[in-house]
Amino acid sequence: MPEKKNEGSHVSRRSFLRNGALAAAGFMIVPRHVLGRGYVAPSDRLRVAAVGVGGKGFSDITGFAEGPADINFLCDVDTRRAADAVKRFPKAKFYTDFREMFEKEHKNFDAVSVSTPDHQHAVAAMGAMQLGKHVYVQKPLTHDIFEARKLTEAAKRYKVVTQMGNQGASGDGVRQLMEWYNAGVIGDVHTVYVWTDRPVWPQGIQWPKSSAPVPSELNWDLWLGTAPKKDYVEGLVPFNWRGWWDYGTGALGDMGCHLIEPPFRVLGLGYPTSVEASVGSVYVDEFKRGYFPESCPPSSHVIMKFPTKKGKEITMHWMDGGIQPERPEELGPNEMMGDGGNGVIFIGTKGKMMCGTYGKDPKLLPTSRQVKVAQTIARVPEGHYVQWVNAAIAGFDSAKAKALSSPFDIAGPLTESILMGNLAIRSYDVREAKPDNKGFNYPGRYIKLLWDGPNMRITNFDPANQFVKRTYRDGWSLGV
Numbered sequence: 001m002p003e004k005k006n007e008g009s010h011v012s013r014r015s016f017l018r019n020g021a022l023a024a025a026g027f028m029i030v031p032r033h034v035l036g037r038g039y040v041a042p043s044d045r046l047r048v049a050a051v052g053v054g055g056k057g058f059s060d061i062t063g064f065a066e067g068p069a070d071i072n073f074l075c076d077v078d079t080r081r082a083a084d085a086v087k088r089f090p091k092a093k094f095y096t097d098f099r100e101m102f103e104k105e106h107k108n109f110d111a112v113s114v115s116t117p118d119h120q121h122a123v124a125a126m127g128a129m130q131l132g133k134h135v136y137v138q139k140p141l142t143h144d145i146f147e148a149r150k151l152t153e154a155a156k157r158y159k160v161v162t163q164m165g166n167q168g169a170s171g172d173g174v175r176q177l178m179e180w181y182n183a184g185v186i187g188d189v190h191t192v193y194v195w196t197d198r199p200v201w202p203q204g205i206q207w208p209k210s211s212a213p214v215p216s217e218l219n220w221d222l223w224l225g226t227a228p229k230k231d232y233v234e235g236l237v238p239f240n241w242r243g244w245w246d247y248g249t250g251a252l253g254d255m256g257c258h259l260i261e262p263p264f265r266v267l268g269l270g271y272p273t274s275v276e277a278s279v280g281s282v283y284v285d286e287f288k289r290g291y292f293p294e295s296c297p298p299s300s301h302v303i304m305k306f307p308t309k310k311g312k313e314i315t316m317h318w319m320d321g322g323i324q325p326e327r328p329e330e331l332g333p334n335e336m337m338g339d340g341g342n343g344v345i346f347i348g349t350k351g352k353m354m355c356g357t358y359g360k361d362p363k364l365l366p367t368s369r370q371v372k373v374a375q376t377i378a379r380v381p382e383g384h385y386v387q388w389v390n391a392a393i394a395g396f397d398s399a400k401a402k403a404l405s406s407p408f409d410i411a412g413p414l415t416e417s418i419l420m421g422n423l424a425i426r427s428y429d430v431r432e433a434k435p436d437n438k439g440f441n442y443p444g445r446y447i448k449l450l451w452d453g454p455n456m457r458i459t460n461f462d463p464a465n466q467f468v469k470r471t472y473r474d475g476w477s478l479g480v
Contacts, residue, residue: 045069046064046134047070047108047110047111048061048069048072048110049073049101049102049105051101051124052115052138053075053076054084054238057085057116057138060115061089061113067382072092072105072109073095077222078215078217078237078238079096079218098127106131110133111392112128116138118142118247120226121141123225126480129154130158134162135160135163137165138164139257140254141164141414144419144467144468144470145420146456146468147478152409155409161388161392161395161407162407162408163387163388163404164406164414166358167384168258168359169406170384170405173356173362174265175377179375179377180362181266185351188312188348189267190314190347192267193345194317195319195320195325196319196320198321199242199243199296204281204282204297206292207244208235214232223237228246243296245295251321252300252318252418256418259342259357260316263316267308270453271451272305273307273451274449275302275303275423275448275449277300279428280321293426293429297321299320300318300425302319324337325345331365338356339356343357353365420451423464424449427461427464444464447460449464
């Protein structure tokens, strides 16, 4: 993290996250020192500090407040985006820099919500966990594979209650799919198709050549955070950052945690063993293809292989940018596939089943097929947000914590698998000059990348490994 004082802050944050021992030893609220890490004060209300409170961050903290939670602190680098939250929670103290909030207020909150752009998820969440705070982090959990692995490990090390913001994981739909599958209704699944109409923001474009004045309400240096130093450009904030690799994770990162979660959970998937990708092209003029490796592609098709406990393989197809799989023959010509723009189809040895975003509206195919199975999996009537609030109050070792829908020991491997798709997409654009210096070769295309999950490494194309762990801007660290 920056060792110099940031604009708008009067506290030096030298080595704040770099020194995990300091965090563990020095930043503990009194009740936890007495009663143990992860234990909430006797009031039985969760005191929440929110990092990123505009847009989805606002709906997150509003969701927490429906349960026994108090939103005591708000933090955002953009006061325009924070306006609704400040109005909704007028008693909450406001900060611009989450590190300053952590330093000054660590005794006064129990849990942290993180809803920033993707590139800032890991540093904020890790800093909170090092303080012994429970954390709720928006999807995707992290920006790169290494960060996901480290946050998963940290949740266990610091014994904190965690949840990722893929709310469909608490829905009834995915539980119905699990019950059908566990009952053998569609047999053994061997192929899954997952698709989305995202992106709905610009991708496959060149970084703007001209900069723009930074809005007075935005702390641009803090917004950049771990990302490389660049001038502010028009239109990046608050939404279009998703299409740039420095900050976002593209259509796959945005929607994968909602759409890949059902097959990941239903089929009990772990690390993939291989991944390959093809991407849509863009043209800068009539005859020349664009090469914009800093931008996510306009469309992609990713194929991942997952091993099963029975020694077989499951093939998962991810499609974005409006690409869709062939309609199942069991689906009528006028019946909607998935929910239209998005969906999942499971193909088994005895049948097929389908759902929309978040696992909603599950159906057996053909849709006229009706099979009743016992309800064996508990539902989550309180919803994704309050489920986490209640679990955090109960503590790390509680039954409520063990029943969470998307704790990091589930969300972490799911996020890693999703980001494996992005690794393949980015490897597609790795280029090297031809020996005669006339044009380029693209050695990452048209090959299958082999993945060593436990060691987080591509074994047959080393240039792909640069996308496992990104380099933070000088002065920022994950603290591990």
